Amino acid sequence: MEIIDPHIIIQPEDTDKVYTTLNLGPTHPATHGIFQNILTMDGEIIIDAEQTVGYIHRAFEKIAEHRPYYQIKPLTDRMNYCSSPINNLGWDLTVEKLLGIKTTKKIDYMRIIIMELARISDHLICNSVIGVDSGALTGFTYVFQEREAIYEIYEEMCGARLTTNLGRIGGFERDFSPAAITKLRDLLKRLPNVLREFEKLLSRNRIFMDRTIHVGGISAERALNYGFTGPNLRAAGVDYDVRVMNPYSSYNDFDFIIPTGTQGDTYDRFCVREEEMWQSIKLITNALENMPEGSWHVDIPGIFLPPKEKVYSSMEALIYHFKIVMGEIGMPAGEVYNAVEGGNGELGFYLVSDGGRTPYRLHFRRPSFIYYQAFPEMIKGSVLSDAILTMSSMNIIAGELDA
Amino acid sequence: MEENKEIIEIIRGKFGSDIVESETDGDMPSVTVTSGSVYSIISFLKNDASAGYEFLTDLCGIHYPDNKLPLGVIYHLHNLRNNMRLRIKTFVPVECPEVDSLTPLFSAANWMERETFDFYGIRFRWHPNLKRILNVEYLDIFPMRKEYPLEDPTREDKDNRFFGR
DSSP, rough: OOOOOOOOOSSSSOOTTEEEEEESSOOOOSSSSEEEEEEEEEEOOOOOOOOOOOTOOOOOOOOOSSSOGGTTTTHHTTTSTHHHHHHHHHHHHHHHHHHHHOOOHHHHHHHHHHHHHHHHHHHHHHHHHHHHHOOOOOHHHHHHHHHHHHHHHHHHHOSSSSSSSOBTTTTTTTTHHHHHHHHHHHHHHHHHHHHHHHHHHTTTTTHHHHHTSSSSSOOOOHHHTTTOOOOHHHHOOOOOOOHHOOOOGGGGGHHHHHHSSSSSSSHHHHHHHHHHHHHHHHHHHHHHHHHHHHOOOOOOOOTSOHHHHHHHHOOHHHHHHHHHHHHHHHHHHHHEEEEEEOSSSSEEEEEESSSSOOSSEEEOOOOOOHGGHHHHHHHHBBHHHHHHHHHHHOOOHHHHHOO | HHHHHHHHHHHHHHSSEEEEEEEOOSSEEEEEEEEHHHHHHHHHHHHOTTOOEEEEEHHHHHHOTTTTSEEEEEEEEEEETTTTTEEEEEOOOOOSSSEEETTTOTTTHHHHHHHHHHOOOOOOOOOTTTTSSSSSSTTOOOOTTTTTTEEEEEESSSSSSGGGG
């Protein structure tokens, strides 16, 4: 296949030429978040770009050094707020890795269902927003209904919608309720049709294809050099997926395809995300059908928060409840790096514990932060409207960018 | 996993005097190296065919105030072909916290090094644009160092022992 370099070669600098500086952001409807791009423009063509980030920096890494392990989870769901359950469960998996806890198959399968639901809701937003930025608002309003349905399922599982704080270290607070299962089955029945309809709107739409093919492309080599992971890297043609490379939470029990693109452009990113949603539906269906019997939490007192009714009636449960919430549980000293496949790529947690009640150091590897630095290189030589499409197709989430 | 341990032998054979410590028990092999040799070791790991660690997963700082070399930089490398991960650590004194920048090897290191500089004050030599990234530019402290408390230290109405800290 012929690979066309989308970048226009810029002529040697003409000293008489006057360039325009354009501030795209910090609060601009097209940035979908608070971050600034200072563009140097020659007419409509972007010559250079510089990003300013950190507008919603909340010092999560510093706060995490002062919070017991149980109180860190609410910080994680404020990072990538489009797929917060993945962050929550990623944190659980990290602490479990430090503690050496082996979870039951039931927990793993429940986690897979939740993480794949989160991936669908993340990709639905990203892909429909690419549509919005290229002028097709209809698809966005269609799929937002399904995102709402996914949030209702979260609500049945944990009571919250956006900042979910879902799950616990060592399992879940409760089994999926019958209402959650019903809603999940309804969604699985409806979603393929919605996705098909959405794809009919955009995938082979001439205007959409003209707007996205060869726009904001990056080669596989440059993408790897820039630390791309997730759908953005796969669109460039590298089939790296943490779920397959380092299977966590029993992902190796399931059979699914890693979609890859060839050119790494906006259209490829759109298609990769689209196919990932189909794979996620398949994974959820399989996990739900093959859901094993068993406990939804590990029985390790001192690690797993006891059920509330026991806290009110049993002394041991009350003591453990207090100790866990106050961070008086014994944590082993050590360091672990644990990665999960987040909505945007490899979401890593580097945790150093000195045996104290709080982590000694916790670093979040935030995929958005790492690949957003490639943005100037991807848009140089293109026109402003293409830069906006490139940005929305990279799915940069301001909360994750700034942590 | 066995191959994964071999890489430490390879590094030890090539850069023997620069290796301070190595460990293979954790979740991935970990090597502590002198700050002067970081660039050459990671360059070797990236470019040499016997190593092939061509993906920089993560780069972050750490602060151990009681150590002789308190400030550290931790690199996580990934060999995508054989799926092996490797952790490289280096420690520098607080008076002269300087490490060579990895930006010539990995474009991804640019912002990660700026973040490490921003929070720990570790300066990366030959970095193209070493300035603060997440904090405001006029901040005169490095907030992730352990001596900076999370909250106002003069506060007396709250006993942190009762808040799980």
